[in-house]
Amino acid sequence: xxxxAFLDGSLADSGAAHxxxxxxxxxxxxxxxxxxxxxxxxxxxxxxHLDRLARSAAMLDLPAPDLAGFERAARAVxxxxxxxxxxxxxxxxxxxxxxxxxxxxxxxxxxxxxxxxVLRAREDGVSVVTLERGFGPDVAEHAPWLLLGSKSISYxxxxxxxxxxxxxxxxxxIFTATDGSVLEGPTSTVILAKDRTLYTPPSTIGxxxxxxxxxxxxxxxxxxxxxxxxxxxxxxxxxxxxxxLASSVRLVTRVHTLDGVALPDSTAVHQELxxxxxSEYSG
Amino acid sequence: xxxxAFLDGSLADSGAAHxxxxxxxxxxxxxxxxxxxxxxxxxxxxxxHLDRLARSAAMLDLPAPDLAGFERAARAVxxxxxxxxxxxxxxxxxxxxxxxxxxxxxxxxxxxxxxxxVLRAREDGVSVVTLERGFGPDVAEHAPWLLLGSKSISYxxxxxxxxxxxxxxxxxxIFTATDGSVLEGPTSTVILAKDRTLYTPPSTIGxxxxxxxxxxxxxxxxxxxxxxxxxxxxxxxxxxxxxxLASSVRLVTRVHTLDGVALPDSTAVHQELxxxxxSEYSG
Numbered sequence: 001x002x003x004x005a006f007l008d009g010s011l012a013d014s015g016a017a018h019x020x021x022x023x024x025x026x027x028x029x030x031x032x033x034x035x036x037x038x039x040x041x042x043x044x045x046x047x048x049h050l051d052r053l054a055r056s057a058a059m060l061d062l063p064a065p066d067l068a069g070f071e072r073a074a075r076a077v078x079x080x081x082x083x084x085x086x087x088x089x090x091x092x093x094x095x096x097x098x099x100x101x102x103x104x105x106x107x108x109x110x111x112x113x114x115x116x117x118v119l120r121a122r123e124d125g126v127s128v129v130t131l132e133r134g135f136g137p138d139v140a141e142h143a144p145w146l147l148l149g150s151k152s153i154s155y156x157x158x159x160x161x162x163x164x165x166x167x168x169x170x171x172x173x174i175f176t177a178t179d180g181s182v183l184e185g186p187t188s189t190v191i192l193a194k195d196r197t198l199y200t201p202p203s204t205i206g207x208x209x210x211x212x213x214x215x216x217x218x219x220x221x222x223x224x225x226x227x228x229x230x231x232x233x234x235x236x237x238x239x240x241x242x243x244x245l246a247s248s249v250r251l252v253t254r255v256h257t258l259d260g261v262a263l264p265d266s267t268a269v270h271q272e273l274x275x276x277x278x279s280e281y282s283g
Numbered sequence: 284x285x286x287x288a289f290l291d292g293s294l295a296d297s298g299a300a301h302x303x304x305x306x307x308x309x310x311x312x313x314x315x316x317x318x319x320x321x322x323x324x325x326x327x328x329x330x331x332h333l334d335r336l337a338r339s340a341a342m343l344d345l346p347a348p349d350l351a352g353f354e355r356a357a358r359a360v361x362x363x364x365x366x367x368x369x370x371x372x373x374x375x376x377x378x379x380x381x382x383x384x385x386x387x388x389x390x391x392x393x394x395x396x397x398x399x400x401v402l403r404a405r406e407d408g409v410s411v412v413t414l415e416r417g418f419g420p421d422v423a424e425h426a427p428w429l430l431l432g433s434k435s436i437s438y439x440x441x442x443x444x445x446x447x448x449x450x451x452x453x454x455x456x457i458f459t460a461t462d463g464s465v466l467e468g469p470t471s472t473v474i475l476a477k478d479r480t481l482y483t484p485p486s487t488i489g490x491x492x493x494x495x496x497x498x499x500x501x502x503x504x505x506x507x508x509x510x511x512x513x514x515x516x517x518x519x520x521x522x523x524x525x526x527x528l529a530s531s532v533r534l535v536t537r538v539h540t541l542d543g544v545a546l547p548d549s550t551a552v553h554q555e556l557x558x559x560x561x562s563e564y565s566g
Contacts, residue, residue, distance in 0.1 A: 004304055019302040019309065021287055021391055026302065027375065029312025029437040060439060061446050092310065098395075108304055112381075132426045136461070139417040145447040146417050147440050154312040154437030156343060157430055163344050164428040178419070 001083040003111040005076035007069030025094025029154030032056035037248045038087035045211040059150040065093050073109035087111040088249045118250050125254035126171040131161050133175035140206030148206030158186035182232040188247040189213040193269050194240035197226040212246040219276040242266030284366040286394040288359035290352030308377025312437030315339035320531045321370035328494045342433040348376050356392035370394040371532045401533050408537035409454040414444050416458040423489030431489030441469030465515040471530040472496040476552050477523035480509040495529040502559040525549030535560050
């Protein structure tokens with residue numbers, strides 16, 4: 001099932017047409033989005049997601065989004081949802097219709113079922129390939145027009161990378177910079193566990209700050225882990241106790257195979273981290 | 284005015300909603316496009332544009348587009364047009380609705396008026412800044428998932444680069460690779476004229492092969508110019524007889540200022556090249 005809501009809180013038929021063909025979101029991929037997990041009617045990390053939407057919008061010089069309106073739309077989707085206990089809730093915000101003198105953005109919230117592949121990956125883990133992203137780790141800071149670290153809807157490269165992974169018999173991707181450092185997944189944050197420390201690369205190298213990674217690190221610190229945000233080399237990944245891809249809907253997914261080579265079994269670490277993450281939302 | 288047509292040749296109200304919010308063209312910038320100039324009811328370089336649409340679609344693993352249908356839609360837009368003598372005719376082709384088991388792409392042709400800024404730029408030329416694209420010139424060939432050289436609708440970076448140019452008081456951009464070589468404009472091909480030779484970089488460095496550049500080179504050869512497709516350094520640009528940005532709707536636009544420095548006057552060369560280009564479509 002799918003539930004669509006606009007920023008005034010009204011629900012609409014998601015199977016009907018609502019967009020003009022000259023929306024710049026479609027013609028130019030000119031917009032930003034967020035995907036939020038809703039479990040048992042409760043959106044997770046709603047405020048960090050809204051803040052990140054506003055940050056992405058600012059990177060694209062879009063008008064500041066009406067966050068109260070997005071919250072209202074999110075609530076309307078949740079209240080109108082008749083499906084399973086989880087919702088993948090998308091917030092979408094585009095520059096609106098090309099040539100509109102008022103410059104009115106297009107904005108909506110859309111709830112969809114969690115994909116069956118994601119549910120399987122949460123249980124079984126994933127096989128991942130590293131793919132070059134083509135950039136150096138220092139380009140983001142001095143070339144903001146590359147929009148690195150924004151969550152724009154111009155996601156064609158991310159989707160192409162996932163198809164390349166499938167061609168290689170894998171389910172997901174870790175992008176690397178030209179110097180071999182770890183960037184991010186096409187739709188996830190990379191986390192390395194080693195000696196009771198969690199590592200993730202800093203967003204300054206041109207990656208999206210991860211809301212799920214942040215929540216996990218917060219919980220892990222409380223549970224006695226060390227957490228470090230620092231550059232990682234791709235060659236480090238095979239030398240730890242576990243590699244994980246974190247994102248709102250996939251949660252903390254275990255990487256069992258990297259570039260065709262099985263990683264050391266991280267099932268126990270995964271169970272511990274998954275429990276830590278869930279404990280952030282219980283009680 | 285705007286005229287919208289679908290691939291069966293039917294016209295539709297471009298001001299009405301025709302797309303679902305869960306079109307992957309919007310959610311993921313997952314699609315390809317072309318923009319074609321129509322002058323006096325005649326589309327220019329229609330076949331090369333259709334071929335490039337098919338090539339871009341293949342790079343994104345989209346189903347092969349129905350080119351006869353796109354031609355039919357283009358014809359319907361042209362026949363239905365009541366505006367000025369020129370039309371900017373967009374062909375758009377997306378992966379369609381997320382989760383659609385039939386995988387039916389979204390496809391349409393949309394005719395719009397030529398932008399007033401473009402008309403001015405054709406006459407007055409443009410001030411251009413060079414901006415880093417962040418890639419090396421060799422990455423395209425071994426990392427096809429970066430989709431370099433495809434005309435995908437994931438154009439947010441191209442649009443951000445144009446806004447950066449505006450912030451610097453310029454109207455357009457020439458992207459450079461990490462080694463300082465010339466790539467392309469966000470929506471154009473770069474051409475250098477020097478000693479009766481026209482130069483443009485090869486598409487193998489990760490840029491879109493230009494239909495207008497190709498037509499100009501074809502005409503220029505007939506008119507006695509030499510043409511060369513070879514790598515150019517950004518530092519070469521100031522040392523020739525003229526720098527031009529070519530694209531379907533802007534035609535061959537003169538660059539009068541590069542990174543804030545006036546280039547040698549290329550008005551006469553521009554007049555000659557503009558006439559050569561137009562002669563490809565007269566008679």
